[in-house]
Each structure stands twice: as structure tokens, then as C-alpha cells.
Amino acid sequence: xxxxxxxxxxxxxxxxxxxxxxxxxxxxxxxxxxxxxxxxxxxxxxxxxxxxxxxxxxxxxxxxxxxxxxxxxxxxxxxxxxxxxxxxxxxxxxxxxxxxxxxxxxxxxxxxxxxxxxxxxxxxxxxxxxxxxxxxxxxxxxxxxxxxxxxxxxxxxxxxxxxxxxxxxxxxxxxxxxxxxxxxxxxxxxxxxxxxxxxxxxxxxxxxxxxxxxxxxxxxxxxxxxxxxxxxxxxxxxxxxxxxxxxxxxxxxxxxxxxxxxxxxxx
Amino acid sequence: xxxxxxxxxxxxxxxxxxxxxxxxxxxxxxxxxxxxxxxxxxxxxxxxxxxxxxxxxxxxxxxxxxxxxxxxxxxxxxxxxxxxxxxxxxxxxxxxxxxxxxxxxxxxxxxxxxxxxxxxxxxxxxxxxxxxxxxxxxxxxxxxxxxxxxxxxxxxxxxxxxxxxxxxxxxxxxxxxxxxxxxxx
Numbered sequence: 490x491x492x493x494x495x496x497x498x499x500x501x502x503x504x505x506x507x508x509x510x511x512x513x514x515x516x517x518x519x520x521x522x523x524x525x526x527x528x529x530x531x532x533x534x535x536x537x538x539x540x541x542x543x544x545x546x547x548x549x550x551x552x553x554x555x556x557x558x559x560x561x562x563x564x565x566x567x568x569x570x571x572x573x574x575x576x577x578x579x580x581x582x583x584x585x586x587x588x589x590x591x592x593x594x595x596x597x598x599x600x601x602x603x604x605x606x607x608x609x610x611x612x613x614x615x616x617x618x619x620x621x622x623x624x625x626x627x628x629x630x631x632x633x634x635x636x637x638x639x640x641x642x643x644x645x646x647x648x649x650x651x652x653x654x655x656x657x658x659x660x661x662x663x664x665x666x667x668x669x670x671x672x673x674x675x676x677x678x679x680x681x682x683x684x685x686x687x688x689x690x691x692x693x694x695x696x697x698x699x700x701x702x703x704x705x706x707x708x709x710x711x712x713x714x715x716x717x718x719x720x721x722x723x724x725x726x727x728x729x730x731x732x733x734x735x736x737x738x739x740x741x742x743x744x745x746x747x748x749x750x751x752x753x754x755x756x
Numbered sequence: 757x758x759x760x761x762x763x764x765x766x767x768x769x770x771x772x773x774x775x776x777x778x779x780x781x782x783x784x785x786x787x788x789x790x791x792x793x794x795x796x797x798x799x800x801x802x803x804x805x806x807x808x809x810x811x812x813x814x815x816x817x818x819x820x821x822x823x824x825x826x827x828x829x830x831x832x833x834x835x836x837x838x839x840x841x842x843x844x845x846x847x848x849x850x851x852x853x854x855x856x857x858x859x860x861x862x863x864x865x866x867x868x869x870x871x872x873x874x875x876x877x878x879x880x881x882x883x884x885x886x887x888x889x890x891x892x893x894x895x896x897x898x899x900x901x902x903x904x905x906x907x908x909x910x911x912x913x914x915x916x917x918x919x920x921x922x923x924x925x926x927x928x929x930x931x932x933x934x935x936x937x938x939x940x941x
Contacts, residue, residue: 495807502813502832503836506817509832517828521821521822524822527819531778532778606778607778610824611791611820611883612869613873613884613885613889614824614826614883615884616824618823652825658884660882679884679886680886747784
């Protein structure tokens with residue numbers, strides 16, 4: 490068995506841990522950042538190693554492959570410029586009409602690119618760390634997207650990194666609406682599945698006419714998420730709480746298991 | 757050089773937490789990330805003294821909670837409990853046997869996440885739990901069971917390669933050797 494001093498040491502450590510667990514949120518967050526700085530050089534080394542690997546991979550690719558990719562990107566760029574021309578006209582018309590009706594002008598999205606540097610090692614949270622922090626003007630509750638759709642919101646901000654809580658985590662509830670004839674709105678919650686590609690759209694009205702394949706977007710009924718950001722596609726729906734409301738399973742459009750680059754949306 | 761095993765264990769603690777946050781191969785393959793800290797705790801409890809065991813539990817737990825959304829300190833107590841249960845029985849446990857290492861790794865890796873979730877629920881947090889969590893628990897436990905003997909083998913090899921070789925004393929002394937000669941007439 491242990492000697493007496495070891496029992497005292499164990500009791501002291503347990504007591505200190507309980508004290509740390511009961512620290513106020515801001516102090517605990519500051520302490521977390523201080524301890525987390527141990528990992529900063531390791532993140533730097535990992536990032537440099539990934540870049541070196543990518544460069545080595547590029548060097549091994551034949552020139553014809555680059556020419557083909559360049560040609561495809563040039564074509565895509567031209568198509569996007571035409572679409573932008575068309576969208577620009579629609580935007581101008583929208584602004585004009587808004588001014589006529591007297592509505593507030595909608596400000597365009599400001600986005601900032603960030604890289605995912607780590608995932609939550611605990612399986613019961615769905616969060617990632619990104620390499621942007623308060624130094625880059627990030628603040629809590631900013632929406633985070635990929636070109637496919639919404640992935641979550643910023644939940645904690647450090648100087649050089651921030652934590653993003655992903656859709657499907659119990660701490661990330663998103664007001665969402667179904668596009669099309671159903672036009673019902675509800676709340677996106679966790680589906681309790683381990684792969685993270687499905688979420689639940691809950692509190693939908695009983696009369697909702699749901700069909701698989703309908704698109705789900707942010708409803709705009711919150712101060713955090715702007716309206717119309719794609720979230721997913723309805724996969725299945727069933728009645729819950731003895732028919733009180735309908736819950737739909739939604740397949741996310743963004744792949745949360747393969748996040749590398751994300752965009753933080755500034756208000 | 758007697759501090760080498762302890763330095764290696766501390767480096768492995770930082771590496772285990774960092775690896776769990778950065779490398780996602782197992783998560784993408786099995787849908788759950790394996791936590792190597794419980795298996796490392798088993799190795800530490802069986803091979804080092806109580807001060808090292810407490811250091812690994814505190815350092816590993818705090819680092820894990822830093823990378824995770826857990827409140828700071830959540831993982832310390834479960835790791836400490838594993839060490840506290842294993843360490844006093846180290847002379848009774850067949851620590852050189854692989855099956856004992858596997859069983860201890862399995863039990864530790866099953867107990868630590870369960871206790872962490874219990875602490876989180878007690879503190880009023882709401883972790884994402886569902887039927888899928890059972891599968892994740894199985895993956896974590898089996899992962900820990902596999903990791904424990906790997907830790908024993910790796911640390912054994914590293915200590916052998918980097919540490920001083922143990923001097924094997926024999927009863928043979930050249931100065932006391934009886935030299936037999938044929939007597940010349």
C-alpha cells in the first residue's frame with residue numbers, strides 16, 4: 490500500500506482538481522489557453538510537415554496533370570464570372586427595391602479563411618480548433634462554413650486559435666427551415682449517431698409535408714446565423730411525443746469528418 | 757540517467773494527447789477516437805512510483821481537457837483513480853504477461869471515459885450521447901487494450917536502447933582463479 494505522504498498528496502491533487510473544476514468560466518478559459526500553449530510549437534511542426542508533404546506530392550505530379558487542372562479551373566472561373574455578372578444585376582435590383590420599400594440594406598458576407606489544427610480528442614464533444622483567434626478579430630458565436638454549407642459556430646476564442654462547436658453537438662442548436670412547399674421551421678439538434686453526418690431537425694409542426702430530398706437551410710430566426718445557409722437534406726421523418734411534433738433526420742451537406750479549411754463569417 | 761524512463765513517460769503523455777487531437781485515422785475508420793492516456797496510466801502505475809503516477813494523471817488530464825471542450829480538470833480524477841487502483845497492487849499483478857497488460861488496458865480505457873462522462877453530467881454539462889456512444893466506448897476500450905502492451909514493449913525497448921545496461925555480477929573473479937598446472941618432475 491501507499492505511504493502516508495502519498496495519500497496526502499493524492500488527496501491534495503484531488504482537492505485542487507475539484508477547485509479547478511469549480512473555477513469561474515473566464516478564469517478556466519484563461520488557464521486552458523495558458524496550458525494549451527504547450528501545443529503551439531507542435532501545431533507549427535505538424536503544419537510545416539503537412540505543407541512539405543503537399544509540396545513533395547506536387548513535385549511528383551506530371552506537368553500534363555497541372556495543365557489539365559489549370560484548363561478546368563480557367564473554364565470554371567469563366568462560368569463563375571458569368572454567374573457573378575448575373576448575380577450582380579440581381580443584387581443591384583434587390584438594393585433598389587429594398588430602398589423603394591424602405592427596408593434596411595443587406596450587407597454582403599465577409600469571410601475569413603481558417604485551417605483546422607485539431608479535433609476534440611473526446612468522443613462526446615464535436616468541436617475543432619482553428620488557427621484564427623482574437624488577433625484576427627474573431628469573436629464568439631460567429632458562424633463557420635465550408636463552400637458546401639454551415640458547419641457550426643465559434644464557441645471560444647484565444648489569441649491565436651479558436652474553438653468551433655460543430656452542428657450535431659449538444660451545444661450547437663441551429664434554427665433551420667425546409668425549402669420548398671413544406672416551408673416549416675424547426676431546430677437542428679444532435680442525432681446521437683457516432684458518424685456525425687446526420688442531425689435531427691426537430692419541433693416541426695404536425696402538418697409539415699416532408700419528403701426525402703428536401704433542402705434544409707438556416708431560417709434566420711436567430712442573431713447568430715444569417716438566413717439561407719445550406720445545412721443538409723431531409724433523409725427521413727417521423728412523429729414524436731405521441732404525435733405532438735415531427736422530427737426529421739437531416740443528412741449534412743458538409744463533411745464534418747474531413748474538415749481542413751473552413752470560413753468564418755463576419756457579421 | 758535514472759530519470760530517463762520518467763522523461764520518456766512525460767513525453768509520451770504529451771504525444772498521446774497531441775496525437776489524439778491531430779491524427780484522425782482511427783476516428784475515420786471506426787467512428788471513434790482512441791484515448792491512449794488510460795493505457796499509459798496503467799504502464800506508469802506498474803513501472804514507476806506514486807509521484808510519477810500523480811504527475812502523469814495531472815499533466816495528461818489537463819492537456820486532454822485543454823484540447824477538448826471538457827471543463828478543465830475533468831479527466832484528471834478518472835486517471836488518478838486508475839493509478840490509485842493499480843499502483844498498490846503492482847507486486848500482485850503479473851505485469852510482464854501480455855494478457856495482464858491487455859486486461860488492465862481494457863478496464864482502464866473503459867473506466868476513464870465512463871467516469872469523465874459521469875463527472876460532466878454531475879457538473880450539469882450535456883455531452884453528445886446516444887446509442888452510437890456505446891460503440892465508441894467499445895472502440896476506446898479495445899484501443900486501450902491494444903495500446904497497453906504496445907506501451908510496455910516500446911518503453912522496454914527505449915529504456916534498453918537509451919539507458920545504461922545493467923551490470924550482471926557473477927561470482928567469477930580472475931584473481932581467485934585456481935590455476936592448475938602439471939607439476940614438473
